Amino acid sequence: MNQAIRHTWVVAVALLVLILGSLTYVQFFESGRLQANPWNSRNLLQQFSSDRGPILVDGQQIAYSQPSNDQYDYQRVYRDPQLYAPLTGFYSLLNMTGLEQELNPLLNGSSDQLFYDRITQVLSGNQPRGASVELTIDPQLQKLAYDALGNQKGSIVALNPKTGEILAMVSKPSYDPNAIATHDTARAKQAYESLAQNPNNPLFNRAIGGNLYAPGSVFKLIDTAAALESGKYDPNSVLDNPAELKLPGTNATLPNYRFGGCGARTKVDFSFALEQSCNTPFASIAMDLGQDAIADEAKKFGFGEQLSIPLSVTPSIFPKNLNDAQLAQSAIGQFDVRATPLQIAMMSAAIANNGVQMKPNLIKVVRAPDLTPVSTFKPEQLRTSTSQQTANQIRDWMVNVVDKGIAGAAAVPGVKVAGKTGTAELSAQGLNNAWFTGFAPADNPQIAVAIVVENVDVATGVAMTSPTAKRLFEAVLNK
Template sequence: MTKELRRLSIVMLAMFLALFASTSIIQVVQANALTNTSGNTRALYDSYEVQRGSIVASGAAIASSVPSDDVYSWQREYPDAAMWAPVTGYVNPVLDARTGLEQAENSVLSGQDSNQFFSRIDRAITGKAPRGSNVEVSVDATVQKAAWDAMGDLQGAVVAIEPSTGRILAMVSKPSFDTNTLASHDTDAVNAAYDQLVADPSKPLDNRAIAGDLNPPGSTFKLVVASAALASGKYTPDSAFPNVAAYTLPDSTNVVSNAGGGACGEGDTVTIATALRLSCNIPMAELAVELGADAIRAEAEKYGFNSTFSMPLESTASTYPSNPNAPQTALSGFGQGDVRATPLQMAMVSAGIANDGVVMNPRMIDRVINTDLSVSDQGSDSEFGRALEPDVNAQMVSMMTANVQDGAASNARIDGVQVAGKTGTAENDSRPYTLWFTGFAPADDPQVAVAVVVENGGGRGQSGSGNEIAAPIAKKVMEAVLGK
């Protein structure tokens, strides 16, 4: 080889290496930054060329894609949009924004999940258009519709859980919104709709079932306090406390009373079982003080308090305060003070008691179905932990059943079915009460646990109660699951 050819070869090799290095830097090192550059509209358009997979509930699509005549190729559509908004969320290519399952399952729905690698290769080789996988949710369309209808125009939320698995059967939040308006490709229309929703004081964008502004759980939290007492081994349902009509909080001059203003039934003493059945505040405050905040918090955390959950939607943690003073500890005995909870959390309390004391992690995804109809991912059940031993848990079931049969939760009764439950009517200073119910059915073979929260007093200010307004809603949800 002549000297000139060697020089030319070296120059060509150097140019090749330089080209290889520069393209590698662009494609590997700078790829993510270039893709996310605001001015790179081509990358944005390309990401929406894929036909997004559907979100499916009870065999029907609750979110799907149809062809569009613009640069985004596909338009997302949501039937019964407001009812399913807390589940699906929305996806918007104009704003490149996603919420709900559209966000949580985005890689699967958009076809970019690692499990879909070979499917992407196959479709590229065969010339088929790219497509995402379908996500099938555990939410039952019939139960969802029953919860939606039962809530009517009330402000609040409903969560229903299958106790033995943790599968979410219903997730309703009201007020809601039309997700189609935020999936539009009309930028001005989307921005106007979004601004209006953000400005709405009723906060329709909040998923009240698992997040938003959390409410005090009121007397539904008495289940956790009673559970802590039984778990300690120092108390039974027959453990008794002084039956008084007024109780001065420790280290305080503030006085609390029972809902009716009098004593908790007849007699000089009242048992834990009776206090739960009649939903009396004073005995539970006395019990909370005896137990102490540490014991109550530890039991609350066994049910999921102070933890977040990914279903894969992310929940806000329900809270029991870290270091309450003596008056706050007493107030926590009946779910007041600084205790806050989501409907998801209170449904988990009932579900744990229904499931022989074992609390399951909540989940929403049953399976992921590929474009060739194969199943690439199957939802699996997992335990969060044990809250109560079976023998002690049976006592909680008995007390909750009595609460519905002959107590403060009578409006949750279902003909021919034993229902276990607990109501709550939480105070909010001078504002309207927050109304609750949580429970499960059938009590002897639980198929569903449910929690209902109704905000703003259910339109009745401070005159409504959990038994009047929240319990009948829960009843309809349980009936839907049981086919009543």
């Protein structure tokens, strides 16, 4: 009898230990995972019952929470949704993206930066609220850039080269995040899946991610910097400019650019080669300097770097293990070279800023619910991409590209404008990605831009890139 009682007590104690152990494990070790579980309806109720902070541009809310008449207390709303969706992303019952995701602790009020504010709100009996986040975006410039792309796919980025502040960041096609932010889960899922399956990839922020772009001839600015910094070339160097360049180890040739004035000369200087965007001189320079020199220069301008602005930026790519033929093609921004428009804008901005590259940033100020600043933007230097002497020389040649070369449509009367065009071939059907990058005024830069338009013929690309740059420059300079 006593033995049976002992066994019963042993089993009871073991069960008690097991229950207490399980509770302890759940409370102390699994609580975070359970809290983050998307199927945790209690967690969803808590999140959507909080007064999430707004995202603002020039003092106007572009994403904000308003009271809702359902089981959730607040509904997230997006103003000018197509214009800003690639930046804000969305906050929904399904998931979150964009700045809504990257700034979530600030927007929902859980950030350590808001600790004392949370304590104050709890002690005063008020519901905790999130911080407000104001962006560096110029709303007029953003709208101008968005409208300039029309119905074409592409992206435009504008920076202040002296500070790194992002003045405009547009990606097309865009989408309406309100359709995904709805509290109707079925409708939200349907809207998201429709966008995710769209072959035009509207959910991509093409300015900083997606499939990236072959940069075409705008990459020649890096070739030029590498050449001058190597000591093997100087501003007076004479470059061979054949109509075609035999690619080593192949039966193929690399042709010169057909739409400029490259065919007029067999010998050129750097200025003419950039003005007319001649291919063969830069391919020859790359093969002469070698893969490491071009790759190192690309790295100095930011290729290969993972950036947070605070949106996550896909690193731009200069390929490795190239043979000479592949290096020649890479030198003109083809083969497997891939870049974001932000990277190309940063490249121009570094040249504009005497060779110093500033960290790009979207956040102007973060304010606690009582409007006290939590953090404010401070310019941050990323690196010295090239010497001031080299940067200034390339700047002068870029001015010639606009004044005497194929980027004349970017010219602003009475202002020195620096620019470089690019055409990245996509197929034998004659379609290209058309580029422009540059800055103004060249002698006191206030804006640097990168523009890319996808899948267009040469005439359409020319008509859309340089003229758009002119309008962006004028919009900033006329303020």
